[in-house]
Amino acid sequence: MSSSTQLFNNGGSAFPLHVPGDDITEYTQQGMTLRDYFAAKETLTGFEMGVDKLSVADAEILAGPMPGGEGFTTIDAEHQLAMLKWQAKWRAAIRYIRADAMIAARKEAI
DSSP: OOTTTOSSOOOSBSSOBOOTTSOTTOOBOOSOBHHHHHHHHOOOHHHHHTSSOOOHHHHHHHHOSOTTOTTOOOOOHHHHHHHHHHHHHHHHHHHHHHHHHHHHHHHSOO
C-alpha cells in the first residue's frame, strides 16, 4: 500500500532507503515509520518527575482496566508484572498521541 492510500498518516519512513536500479523518486518503506521514531523519542519525563499527572480513570481509557482495580493491596509477582504491562500500555498510548501531534504539526505553516 503506498503512502498516498494509507488510511492513517504514519509520517512515512523515518529512514527511507533508495533501492539501486529503481526510479530515484521511489523509496522503500522499510524499518520504522516517522510516527514510530517520534514515539520512541518521547521520554515522558514529566510523568517520571511527577510534573505531569494521569488519573487512573484516564490511564484506563488508554490501557484498559487497572489490574486488581484502584486500591488493590495484595502485591505479588504476578500482580507486579500485570501492573508493569498496564503502565507500559498507557505510556505507549501517550507516546503515540504525542507522535501524531508532531506529525500534524509538520503540516502546519510556521
